[in-house]
Amino acid sequence: MLKKHAEKYSSQQKVLELALECLENNSKQPGLLSPEEELWSRIGREVKSACIIQKYALKELLRTADIERLKEDVTSDRPAEYVIEYYYQKPLKECTLKEVVEGIVINGKMSHWFDTINYTDDGDRYTIKITHDMGINNSIVHKILNESVFNTYGARTESEISERSLFIKVFKNGK
Numbered sequence: 001m002l003k004k005h006a007e008k009y010s011s012q013q014k015v016l017e018l019a020l021e022c023l024e025n026n027s028k029q030p031g032l033l034s035p036e037e038e039l040w041s042r043i044g045r046e047v048k049s050a051c052i053i054q055k056y057a058l059k060e061l062l063r064t065a066d067i068e069r070l071k072e073d074v075t076s077d078r079p080a081e082y083v084i085e086y087y088y089q090k091p092l093k094e095c096t097l098k099e100v101v102e103g104i105v106i107n108g109k110m111s112h113w114f115d116t117i118n119y120t121d122d123g124d125r126y127t128i129k130i131t132h133d134m135g136i137n138n139s140i141v142h143k144i145l146n147e148s149v150f151n152t153y154g155a156r157t158e159s160e161i162s163e164r165s166l167f168i169k170v171f172k173n174g175k
Helices: 002-009 012-027 035-047 055-063 067-077 079-088 097-111 136-153
Strands: 116-121 125-131 157-161 165-171
Touching (some): 002 012, 079 136, 125 136, 136 157, 136 165
Antiparallel strands (some): 157 165
């Protein structure tokens, strides 16, 4: 490839210089980050609330968590709604249901609390599918957080949880 372009630009040195310049310019352009990377970057830069904790310590914190108190905190503080509004820079009610679902998935990927998190569009509903190895309380915590978002938004949900998974059906006709 270098030889091919050297004929066009007169030398291999010139080709390498142009390639490095292009690489440097492209790395500075917005939009090259994944949605998760962009959210992480904004949180670190603007909110300054990023916290790094080893996964085993997080698992232990979840295992010993006071779930009833968490429910009260979620009801009063609505942290997951804040994340969606922060990401999209608009009120939750102005988001589409698809944006809310995608915002939850992007935040879930960025947080690294899960082994997998994605969603499917099943026609009359979205299904958010989460797997993890963090125990039942991780499933319970995220069921509470996500149901709070969808209740505030006005979408009906059905959730199934287990020790290692959380499946949330979000019905499109709920709003």
